[in-house]
Amino acid sequence: MNEETLEILKMNALQLLGIQLEGYDMNDLKGISDHIKTPFTNTSRKQFKRELKHFIVHMASNKIYHYTNIFDVNFLIFKFKKYKQVYIIGPYMEQRPNERRCNELLQLAGIKISKLYILKQYLLRIPLCHQVKAQKMCRLSIRFLKKRNIVYETEKVDLNFHSNTEMLAESKSQSDYTLREIEQRYNLENQLLTAVENGNVNEALEILNEMNLSVTGLRRVKDDVSNEQYKAFLINTLCRKAGEKAGISLLHIDEISEKYAALIDQTMDREILYEIIRDIVKEYSERVMKTKANAYSPKISKVIQYIERNLDSPLTLTELATYVDLAPSYLSRIFNQETQKSISQYIIELRVKKGRDLITRTKMTVSEIALYVGFKEQSYFTQCFKKQYGTTPLKYRTMHKEFY
Known part of the structure; x- marks a missing residue:
């Protein structure tokens, strides 16, 4: 098959x-x-x-x-x-x-x-x-x-x-089912924030599709159009905060936010509103990616964007060098010069950073997060996490709960 x-x-x-x-x-x-x-x-x-x-x-x-x-x-x-x-x-x-x-x-x-x-x-x-x-x-x-x-x-x-x-x-099972549904929605919401904050456009849009399915009938207001507007305003606000944390200039954030707030307010069609929501997520994610890319030369920016898009996949120096048409040894040298880090170190630190965001924002288990951000072994993720942040993922979660 x-x-x-x-x-x-x-x-x-x-x-x-x-x-x-x-x-x-x-x-x-x-x-x-x-x-x-x-x-x-x-x-x-x-x-x-x-x-x-x-x-x-x-x-x-x-x-x-x-x-x-x-x-x-x-x-x-x-x-x-x-x-x-x-x-x-x-x-x-x-x-x-x-x-x-x-x-x-x-x-x-x-x-x-x-x-x-x-x-x-x-x-x-x-x-x-x-x-x-x-x-x-x-x-x-x-x-x-x-x-x-x-x-x-x-x-x-x-x-x-x-x-x-x-x-x-049993009654407890019934209540637990409902609690899991609510937790899943908030987990997806916070995974979306993390994807936007890291400039991962495709991942953010995939999570948005999953979110839309999980809240397909959820209503905060009675009217269907108003309900969709509510969701659009909420996504705009969440993405704005993610963009701010990622380092987008406040002028750009205000410009994007104001543009979509006006569009949402004027739109009375549910399907068009959902397309606006997708555009919001896409634009904020792309703006984050551009903000990060401006700090480096075009070739290194392209490599960094490739790493961020494929963070959960095995990444090799040869693969990255082929992607930007450079010799592996030359790419390794100029990457180190511009970022002050080796490529392998950069990948590990980025994976751990993304894992840290999920630790503080979701109720995903440490093993789920490790796999999600590209580590094959939870133990190695924990080791790298402790080296980068001075404590274990679970202790970090206890000290830095952000969204739940």
Whole structure:
């Protein structure tokens, strides 16, 4: 199976419809259950695991299964038996329920009305998508993944995960689910700040896409356009602070901020507002990159920008020298002259600095951060971090919490 094809399909599903497309090994019951569960699903029950496994094993390879859970959330599921893979499109809803409908859903599920906040938090992150569009995306995925131009029949399936109150997750699990959702949103927000502050344009835009999916139904005000304006103003403010910390001149920051504030205020179209949000992130990130580049000669600036864009990948002197068409020994010498550091030292310090920002701004674990910024081993990240900042990452987090 072509992994590149799957990545393109996932990107199209996200960008065109705002919904997820994920592939799982048939034996990955945890991954599949995590994808389709609700805050109230007791995934630890043996009956749940048996029922899910039975469904996966007995899925026909020539059908699309349409699963709608008790909260009107939809999933389209199909199997690629040859590669032992299960693909899930969703979650998505055709219509967001009002307060009255939320109460009805709780009553139907036998869940106490005190859990309304948890249900609303769950439903707010579910994107809206028409069934016909989701179906088309599913058939397109089958066509390109299986390389078969066949229209599969769609069969509705009821997995009965909420048939009675005994099947519900414990109250603490329900609350923990909601807390994790909120923490994830703030983690993404702070990862965006870090990407902008480091001038990583592509990374910042990727995080923005992920953020948009995670808050797709979240509302701070009642009107949809006003809600999108609220998000745009918030992103403008966050990027302004990140730009200031990165060293952009205050005149430039004020110019960018004022321009987008006026645009946001004048725009009454949700799609255009989202494009404005992308432009805000892009412009601030690019301005940071230019600010950093101005301190060095064109060749060294180009190398530094390449390093920042590919920080989480293995980087070699030969690769960097080829990128700017210089001999490795010559690049090493002039890089040291301009930055007062070797290339390897510069890369390590930049990775540690980015790790430090994530330590203070997110609740990512140290091992997650180490991998995210390009270290293969957590122990080496900790060693370099201690050398650069005089203490371990966890102690630094305790002393310098910025955003949570």
